[in-house]
Amino acid sequence: MLELVQPRAETEDMPLPEPVLTARGVSYDAGGRRLVSGVTAGIRPGRRTLVMGANGAGKSLFLRLLHGLIQPTEGEVLWHGRPLDRNARRAQAMVFQRPVMLRRSVLGNLRFALGVRGIRGSERAHRVAEALERARLTDLANRPARVLSGGEQQRLAIARALSTAPEVLFLDEPTASLDPASTHAVEELVNAAHAAGVAIVMITHDAGQARRLGDDVIFMHNGRIAEYGPAGRVLDMPRSAAAKAWLDGRLCLSD
Secondary structure: OOOOOOOOOOOOOOOOOOOOEEEEEEEEEEOOEEEEEEEEEEEOOOOEEEEEOOOOOOHHHHHHHHHOOOOOOEEEEEEOOEEOOHHHHOOEEEEOOOOOOOOOEHHHHHHHHHHHOOOOHHHHHHHHHHHHHHOOOHHHOOOEHHHOOHHHHHHHHHHHHHOOOOOEEEEEOOOOOOOHHHHHHHHHHHHHHHHOOOEEEEEOOOHHHHHHHOOEEEEEEOOEEEEEEEHHHHHHOOOOHHHHHHHOOOOOOOO
16 A cells, blocks of 8 residues: 655745635545545645646546535535635636637637626726737637637636636646647746736646646645645655655556
């Protein structure tokens, strides 16, 4: 059985602010199987939390539980110390590995997302222009979103999410299958969001990317958190057998 290290999210030299989003003993069952088991973690304001682990470790389910897309079988998810509800979800945004593009132009996708939030008139126009510039898509504003390249679609999806001014942005492997230039462009958007104070929760399989972007790393194995702490410590001096094996490129066997 692989040793599990209890979750720890403190920095080496200073205490962290209280979490904006907290999972307490969260488990999730489906098809008679426990897919996420007893997960406890806190997402702290303004920090970049990178979620790592092998395929099937429960990473995507963990993000969906935090965002309230699925309900836990056991445990609870808290937003600023209170149960997660619809209003809390409106203060969050999520972008999937294959982003959903509406059958509209680039401009139309942005306008629609803001209109759903009740943002119209000059404020919407300002946010749309800002999002287009941020994603470097101004020249493609009138192009159908579904004919954009994969990297352009991902930039649009992230800019669309950020235009709603979320406190937390969830990203499920946003650079999977992208070329290096597109990956760099997405990482620039992530860093710009971080600089603006948005808390980032992002799944990645790339240790180099985790080093470039991460403040904290949550490493998952078999639906549990095997290790949780400052990115540099987890990536360079992992304490759990699961994280050590995965970072060394060895096979992580199920317990």
